Each structure stands twice: as C-alpha cells, then as structure tokens.
Amino acid sequence: MFSRLAGIGSFLPGPAVSNDDLARRGIETSDEWVTSRTGIKFRHLAENGETASDLAVEASRRALAAAGLDAGDLDLIIVATSTPDVIFPSTACLLQSKLGNHGATAFDIQAVCSGFVYALTVADKFIQSGSHRRALVVGAEVFSKILDWSDRATCVLFGDGAGAVVLEAAEKPGILATALHADGSYHGILSVPGSVCGGKVTGDPFLRMDGQSVFKFAVRALAEVADExxxxxGVPQSGIDWLIPHQANIRILEATARKMKLPMDKVVVTVDRHGNTSAASVPLALDEAVRDGRIVAGQKVLLEGVGGGFTWGAVLFEL
Structure with a gap:
C-alpha cells in the first residue's frame, strides 16, 4: 500500500501587511532593514480571536474540494501547529468538529517549523500500514499571538496562515521517501520558554531566537536531510523538479540551494509575501505552486523543514 497527494489547499487571513505598515504601527523597523536581511516584504496576521483551527478549516475545505471528497470521507486528521487554540482538546479535534467529521482519528503534532513534514510522514505511515485510507494533513499557525512586538529582530519575521493536503491510499507510490530527525540539545536557540502554572504564565511567553545559530544549523540540516x-x-538531487523548503529567510533558501547544487528557479519561494508561517509555510508554498501551474503531474517535489527543538525532515513525492 502506498499514499499519494489527492488535493491541496491553503488560506491566509486578512490583507497583506507590509514592512512599512509595521513601521507605521510603531515598530522600529523599515522596509529596507527587513528586506535586506530576510527577503520578507509582506505577511498576513490573524485578527484577535481568530485561531489556528479557523485558518485550518478554510484550507482544509479547499483541499477536500480539490480532491473531490467530503469531510466524512476522512479517517485520519493530523494538524501540525505550535499555536493551538487551547491547551486541550487538540486543534485537530476542533478542526474535525468544524468540518463535521465524526469518528476519524485526530491528533496534533508539535514539531514547530518541521511540523508539516513530520505530519505528512506520519500520515504516510498510517496509510502504508493499511489501517487508514484517507488523511487530512494540515499545517496551521497564528504566530502573531506569541510575538513580542517590541522585539524588531523577531516580530517582523513571522506571519499567520494554514495549508492542507489530502493524502489517500494508492497502488503506486506518490510519496517516495521520508526522513525525520531531532536534537533537543539545541532547544535554547529557538523557543518560547514560558508555561502556564496555577493559572498564571511563568517564564517568558514570547518567541525568542538566536538568529545566527539558527541560520547555521538550518542550512546544514536542510542540505543533509535533502541528500538523505x-x-x-534512489533519486539524484539533479532529478528533483522542485524544492520547497521551509520559508524562513531568503538567505537560508539560497544557501540550501547552493549546497544542493540546484538553481533558484527550481526553488519555490513565498517568504517574501508570507513571512515565516512555521508549520504552514511548506503547504502554503506547495499550494501556490500547484495552483499557478509550476508544479504539474509527474514531477518530483522535495519538501523540507527545520524548526525549534531542533527538528528537521524531508518528504520526496511525485505528484
């Protein structure tokens, strides 16, 4: 038994917010400062009260429509998120309720920016085992809720959004290979170190990052896991039609492509318009490239992510 991608969808909340818009809101930044360091010019931000499951349901409906399926056809729902609606129940269960599905296996995966790659790999294993036949895999984030808007080094980098794919059983392989890794010893260079105890926040509840260390780790990890x-x-890197890395920083994307000896015209780039949407970044970029006709049936696509934990992984599939 194999699995293949049957439908893809995505959703971005509200209008695009430019770097100049952020400066007008009182953040000490400029378009030149952000663009020159990250390649980011725009991002989308959820409204107050708009949750990860709200974004996920819109992306999921579009993916189901693309697959020609109803929510009731699903027997597995996995949501990758670091910004769940509540502590529990899982965002996957809340999404299941909003979609009107009853009885499918549903759970969240927390691997930060590698979350979608982790979730897609887990869904592939479920389908390969024969226990499930149709899975909805979603990356959904509202990182704007955990940003320190006085810290210009981090707050300008992130955005909100959701992307989803429907994965279904097939006689021929769609997903060709997967690889996942983690090393918790690097937990300190990217984290939200706060927690809740006794009804109060303890520690720091905002995202904190050592940008230089993250950059070095990300480029090495992405290149190595792509090769693996x-x-x-059994596919040479030259045989990849499209590379879709986690969209964190244009410099990371360019450095990864150089290490893989791939031209940038084979790399799908959305970081300039979406910012870093964590677990949502890969499916958002995948959906855009499919919808605009760049990615077509029969092509080989490599998805890869790296995120806090540290976690990293890749999925190679043929559409």
Whole structure:
C-alpha cells in the first residue's frame, strides 16, 4: 500500500501587511532593514480571536474540494501547529468538529517549523500500514499571538496562515521517501520558554531566537536531510523538479540551494509575501505552486523543514 497527494489547499487571513505598515504601527523597523536581511516584504496576521483551527478549516475545505471528497470521507486528521487554540482538546479535534467529521482519528503534532513534514510522514505511515485510507494533513499557525512586538529582530519575521493536503491510499507510490530527525540539545536557540502554572504564565511567553545559530544549523540540516531523502528514494538531487523548503529567510533558501547544487528557479519561494508561517509555510508554498501551474503531474517535489527543538525532515513525492 502506498499514499499519494489527492488535493491541496491553503488560506491566509486578512490583507497583506507590509514592512512599512509595521513601521507605521510603531515598530522600529523599515522596509529596507527587513528586506535586506530576510527577503520578507509582506505577511498576513490573524485578527484577535481568530485561531489556528479557523485558518485550518478554510484550507482544509479547499483541499477536500480539490480532491473531490467530503469531510466524512476522512479517517485520519493530523494538524501540525505550535499555536493551538487551547491547551486541550487538540486543534485537530476542533478542526474535525468544524468540518463535521465524526469518528476519524485526530491528533496534533508539535514539531514547530518541521511540523508539516513530520505530519505528512506520519500520515504516510498510517496509510502504508493499511489501517487508514484517507488523511487530512494540515499545517496551521497564528504566530502573531506569541510575538513580542517590541522585539524588531523577531516580530517582523513571522506571519499567520494554514495549508492542507489530502493524502489517500494508492497502488503506486506518490510519496517516495521520508526522513525525520531531532536534537533537543539545541532547544535554547529557538523557543518560547514560558508555561502556564496555577493559572498564571511563568517564564517568558514570547518567541525568542538566536538568529545566527539558527541560520547555521538550518542550512546544514536542510542540505543533509535533502541528500538523505533522495538517497532513500534512489533519486539524484539533479532529478528533483522542485524544492520547497521551509520559508524562513531568503538567505537560508539560497544557501540550501547552493549546497544542493540546484538553481533558484527550481526553488519555490513565498517568504517574501508570507513571512515565516512555521508549520504552514511548506503547504502554503506547495499550494501556490500547484495552483499557478509550476508544479504539474509527474514531477518530483522535495519538501523540507527545520524548526525549534531542533527538528528537521524531508518528504520526496511525485505528484
């Protein structure tokens, strides 16, 4: 038994917010400062009260429509998020309720910016085992809720959004290989170190990052896991039609492409318009490239992510 992608969808909340818009809101920044360091010019931000499951349900409906399926056809729902609606129940269960599905296995995965790649890999294993036939895999984030808007080094980097795919059982492989890794010893360079105890926040509830250390780790990890995934599939890196890395920083994308000896015209880039949407970034970029006709049936696409934990991974599939 194999799995293949049957439908893709995405959703971005509200209008695009430019770097100049942020400066007008009182953040000490400029378009030149942000663009020159990150490549980011716009991002989308959820409204107050708009949750990860709200974004996820819109992306999921579009993915289901693309697959020609109803929510009741699903027997597995996995949501990758670091910004869940509540402590529990899971965002996946809340999404299941909003979609009107009853009885499917539903749970969240927390691997930060690698979350979607982790979730897609887990769904593929479920389908390969024969226990499930149709899975909804979603990356949904509202990182704007955990940003310190007085810290210009981090608050300008992130955005909100959701992307979803429907994965279904198939006789021929769609997903060709997967690879996942983590190393918790790097937990200190990217984290939200706060928690809740006795009804109060303890520690720091905002995202904190050592940008230089993250950059060095990300480029190395992305290049290595791409090579590993290609070797597992028996596909040379030159045989990849499209690379969709986690959209964190244009410099990371360019450095990864150089290490893989891939031209940038084979790399899907959305970080300039979406910012870093964590677990949502890869499916958002995938959906855009499919909808605009760049990615077509028969092509090989490598998805990869790296995020706090540290976690990293890749999925190679043929559409």
């Amino acid at each position: 995934c290609c070797r597992l599939a």
